Amino acid sequence: MTEPPYPFLSSENRLTFAFESISTERIIIKQVLYDQIDTIYYNLALVDVMSDGRLADDIVSNNQDMPKIIATVLQTMVSFFDKYPDKFIYFQGSNPVLTRFYRIIIDRELNKLHELFWVYGRRSDDSLEKFVPNGVYVGFVFALKS
Amino acid sequence: MRIVTERKMTEKIREDVLITRHPTVQAFVDKKVAQARESLKNADLYFLQKNQKPVK
Numbered sequence: 001m002t003e004p005p006y007p008f009l010s011s012e013n014r015l016t017f018a019f020e021s022i023s024t025e026r027i028i029i030k031q032v033l034y035d036q037i038d039t040i041y042y043n044l045a046l047v048d049v050m051s052d053g054r055l056a057d058d059i060v061s062n063n064q065d066m067p068k069i070i071a072t073v074l075q076t077m078v079s080f081f082d083k084y085p086d087k088f089i090y091f092q093g094s095n096p097v098l099t100r101f102y103r104i105i106i107d108r109e110l111n112k113l114h115e116l117f118w119v120y121g122r123r124s125d126d127s128l129e130k131f132v133p134n135g136v137y138v139g140f141v142f143a144l145k146s
Numbered sequence: 147m148r149i150v151t152e153r154k155m156t157e158k159i160r161e162d163v164l165i166t167r168h169p170t171v172q173a174f175v176d177k178k179v180a181q182a183r184e185s186l187k188n189a190d191l192y193f194l195q196k197n198q199k200p201v202k
Contacts, residue, residue, distance in 0.1 A: 011165045018164035029164065031171070035179045043182045045175055049164070055171050088194065090182055118194075126188040139185055143194060 005072035008032075014083040015042075017076040018049070023063040030069070031055070032076045037090060041141075042080070044091040046073060070105055078116065081144040092122075092139035099138060106140060107133045118143040 008019035017032040029049040034042045047055040077089060093099030106119060110133060113119055120128050121137035
């Protein structure tokens with residue numbers, strides 16, 4: 001996670017963030033969205049902003065900058081937790097392939113993530129456990145280490 | 147942690163476009179949140195709380 005994040009813009013309530021994913025081919029505007037699930041959890045969604053306003057988080061943009069995107073999303077999480085330190089962030093892929101992809105990224109970055117966050121995995125039986133590399137999860141929970 | 151990158155962004159992208167959620171965005175997110183709410187209704191929150199220990 002040595003890749004620097006993209007510059008990003010934040011809404012005042014730290015629930016909507018936006019940045020540009022830049023390659024030599026194109027620029028894709030992405031939003032990172034936090035929405036309250038209940039009194040404890042906030043859902044995290046990463047979506048592309050289409051020119052006509054439509055969004056999708058189930059496509060792979062393939063702008064060859066995933067490490068930078070991940071670094072940026074993590075910075076938005078830090079910003080979110082600055083304002084909501086006692087909340088939990090939950091996210092899951094739109095499909096099993098994306099969820100597995102997220103799991104692989106967390107696997108790879110776990111040591112760095114543990115410097116800032118508690119990381120948990122949700123299994124298919126709804127049980128939660130501390131994230132274990134190569135664990136089979138259907139969702140992920142992050143909490144701020146204080 | 148202080149975020150120092152935000153000001154640069156305002157110079158490059160129109161803030162009103164990016165930070166305002168398009169209705170289709172909100173509809174999409176609402177659906178995601180409903181799915182997440184359903185997914186988490188049986189999750190053990192106590193597990194999370196009891197496993198948060200001070201960082202050494």
